[in-house]
Amino acid sequence: MLTATFEPVLTKTMQYPESHTLEVYRKHGGYEALAMALQKQPDEIIDMVKRSGLRGRGGAGFPTGTKWGFVPKSTDKPKYMCVNADESEPGAFKDRLICQKDPHQLLEGTLIGSYAIGANRAYIYIRGEFAHEARLLERAIEEARTAGFIGRNILGSSWSCEVTMYVGAGAYICGEETGLIESLEGKRGWPRLKPPFPAVVGLFGCPTVVNNVETLACVPHIVKLGWEWFSSIGPERNSGPKLYGLSGHVNRPGVFELPMGISLRELIDEHGGGVPGGRPVKGVIPGGASCPVLRGDEIDLPMDFDSLTRAGSLFGTGTPIVMDDTTCMVRAAWITARFFAHESCGQCTPCREGCGWMQRLLWKIETGEGEERDLDTLLSITDQIEGNTICALGDAAAWPTRGFAKKFREEFLQHITERRCPLGGGSLH
Numbered sequence: 001m002l003t004a005t006f007e008p009v010l011t012k013t014m015q016y017p018e019s020h021t022l023e024v025y026r027k028h029g030g031y032e033a034l035a036m037a038l039q040k041q042p043d044e045i046i047d048m049v050k051r052s053g054l055r056g057r058g059g060a061g062f063p064t065g066t067k068w069g070f071v072p073k074s075t076d077k078p079k080y081m082c083v084n085a086d087e088s089e090p091g092a093f094k095d096r097l098i099c100q101k102d103p104h105q106l107l108e109g110t111l112i113g114s115y116a117i118g119a120n121r122a123y124i125y126i127r128g129e130f131a132h133e134a135r136l137l138e139r140a141i142e143e144a145r146t147a148g149f150i151g152r153n154i155l156g157s158s159w160s161c162e163v164t165m166y167v168g169a170g171a172y173i174c175g176e177e178t179g180l181i182e183s184l185e186g187k188r189g190w191p192r193l194k195p196p197f198p199a200v201v202g203l204f205g206c207p208t209v210v211n212n213v214e215t216l217a218c219v220p221h222i223v224k225l226g227w228e229w230f231s232s233i234g235p236e237r238n239s240g241p242k243l244y245g246l247s248g249h250v251n252r253p254g255v256f257e258l259p260m261g262i263s264l265r266e267l268i269d270e271h272g273g274g275v276p277g278g279r280p281v282k283g284v285i286p287g288g289a290s291c292p293v294l295r296g297d298e299i300d301l302p303m304d305f306d307s308l309t310r311a312g313s314l315f316g317t318g319t320p321i322v323m324d325d326t327t328c329m330v331r332a333a334w335i336t337a338r339f340f341a342h343e344s345c346g347q348c349t350p351c352r353e354g355c356g357w358m359q360r361l362l363w364k365i366e367t368g369e370g371e372e373r374d375l376d377t378l379l380s381i382t383d384q385i386e387g388n389t390i391c392a393l394g395d396a397a398a399w400p401t402r403g404f405a406k407k408f409r410e411e412f413l414q415h416i417t418e419r420r421c422p423l424g425g426g427s428l429h
């Protein structure tokens with residue numbers, strides 16, 4: 001078993017009462033990595049993070065050190081670090097845990113990242129609904145400032161950095177990095193066309209890195225325990241510890257810190273305690289709502305970026321939603337489509353019109369009004385959305401609809417031929 005010798009680091013101090021305070025964080029070695037980082041050149045930190053193999057935990061899995069390396073060194077413009085704490089993907093609730101139970105771990109990672117890219121200001125963009133976590137983070141920022149970890153000449157060095165928190169208004173699109181940047185600038189959160197990428201033209205037109213909460217929480221451990229330690233965990237190109245958020249039909253839903261590459265079945269059966277009543281797994285959305293569904297007979301898979309892509313799905317945020325055999329897959333597809341239709345910002349026609357169209361067709365099929373040609377139309381809409389929008393919300397909406405319709409085609413056809421939901425659904429309740 002991959003987990004036999006694994007020791008959690010990201011959740012290590014969370015078991016202690018008051019784990020969100022500076023006192024508890026420091027008792028367990030908190031901010032020692034920042035002091036170590038400040039003894040090194042920024043490029044050494046970037047190199048370390050590159051060698052660790054850390055890939056972004058916000059969904060796309062982009063190598064973090066490489067992203068930091070894109071920030072131009074010879075520029076007169078200020079540089080910014082933006083923390084993406086918008087976590088709005090259905091199924092994902094891991095970043096919230098860090099903000100709530102160990103905000104200083106996030107702050108330390110944010111400060112080290114800011115130092116590495118040469119930023120003197122970091123913004124934490126937090127989802128509006130996370131009011132409790134926002135308060136805890138605000139308090140943590142104050143504690144860190146008072147202790148000299150934030151502000152001028154940090155720990156006696158020549159480097160200064162301020163951290164500012166910004167509370168969003170609860171829009172999924174503001175988690176998309178350029179939507180986040182627009183929102184931080186006080187505008188409507190409409191994603192920008194890329195290139196230019198934020199590393200070159202980001203916040204206020206200046207070089208900017210946007211990183212996920214969990215990504216940054218990994219950084220102090222890389223500095224302290226070494227890139228070799230980090231890269232030794234999990235499969236090649238997919239290294240490190242990971243916070244898996246497990247939900248749906250499992251006996252023990254929750255956040256589990258385990259190595260990258262753990263088998264999805266092991267995650268569900270051993271850590272999640274299996275499916276209630278011993279029912280069979282019908283399907284799993286492996287990494288948040290935007291990832292194509294896997295059938296129950298496809299879950300003997302390593303949970304990592306490359307393996308999930310090879311299997312025709314996505315690792316996403318690494319937060320599986322489990323569905324047992326009582327689940328109607330047309331309804332599951334409709335609920336997912338309804339979310340994306342609601343969250344589409346409306347800027348691009350294929351996404352704005354396509355998401356609503358998919359939602360309506362799925363509801364038609366679920367309620368027994370569907371025809372076989374609706375299934376073809378549904379798939380054709382997914383083809384027309386994918387790759388034709390400014391940001392990846394369009395893809396994120398098309399992929400799950402296509403996944404459900406292809407993987408569970410028989411069930412879709414059964415709805416159509418029997419003119420009802422065979423699982424007793426078909427109403428709003």
Ligand SMILES: Cc1cc2nc3c(=O)[nH]c(=O)nc-3n(C[C@H](O)[C@H](O)[C@H](O)COP(=O)(O)O)c2cc1C
Pocket residue numbers: 055056057058059060061062064084085086087088089172173174175176177178210211212213215216391392393396
């Ligand atoms: C519609 C949409 C919503 C997103 N929401 C989030 C989010 O809530 N949190 C997050 O970290 N990344 C989110 N992302 C991914 C970000 O655009 C970006 O890739 C990420 O913050 C980069 O951080 P990382 O490299 O550390 O993963 C979203 C992307 C899209 C297209």
